[in-house]
Amino acid sequence: MRYQSILRSNAFKNKNILVTGGGSGIGRCTAHELASLGAQILLVGRNQEKLETVQAEIIEDGGLCDIASCDIRDEEGVKALVASLIEKHGDINGLVNNAGGRFPSPLAKMSKNGWDAVVDTNLTGGFVLAREVFNQSMEKHGGSIVSIVADMWAWDAGYGTLRRC
Numbered sequence: 001m002r003y004q005s006i007l008r009s010n011a012f013k014n015k016n017i018l019v020t021g022g023g024s025g026i027g028r029c030t031a032h033e034l035a036s037l038g039a040q041i042l043l044v045g046r047n048q049e050k051l052e053t054v055q056a057e058i059i060e061d062g063g064l065c066d067i068a069s070c071d072i073r074d075e076e077g078v079k080a081l082v083a084s085l086i087e088k089h090g091d092i093n094g095l096v097n098n099a100g101g102r103f104p105s106p107l108a109k110m111s112k113n114g115w116d117a118v119v120d121t122n123l124t125g126g127f128v129l130a131r132e133v134f135n136q137s138m139e140k141h142g143g144s145i146v147s148i149v150a151d152m153w154a155w156d157a158g159y160g161t162l163r164r165c
Contacts, residue, residue, distance in 0.1 A: 015040070015094060016093050017041060018096070021100060022045050027045070031058060032061070035065060039064075042092070044067070044069075044070050073124065079132055096148065
């Protein structure tokens with residue numbers, strides 16, 4: 001069944017919007033919404049198979065979507081990714097910084113490697129991507145950057161379950 005947004009059709013016609021973490025969850029849904037509004041989706045994530053699945057869904061619904069696999073924790077990889085997307089598709093008009101991760105763990109058991117992986121993905125990766133999209137494209141013509149954050153207030157890391165507050 002074709003996805004249909006409640007927003008004005010073609011609101012993002014002829015706009016290139018990069019969505020990170022687009023292979024699942026919020027990123028996947030955001031990509032479908034923006035594609036239904038006319039955007040060309042530049043879907044980025046680490047799992048090529050998941051990206052291909054979402055790309056096929058968007059194309060089946062009549063949307064435009066290109067995919068690129070990238071670990072946003074790799075600064076040089078992000079620089080090259082943004083440059084290649086601009087070369088292939090032109091200016092990037094929007095960025096949805098959605099990629100993120102977590103390693104639920106009680107404080108006493110959390111490793112520094114786990115901590116670093118979360119910070120590098122959720123903070124540093126989003127920063128580097130926003131900086132590169134701005135420096136390589138948006139500084140010249142403008143655009144919008146939206147960063148998604150997760151509210152973990154209801155996560156009980158000691159038990160690995162969600163709890164009601």
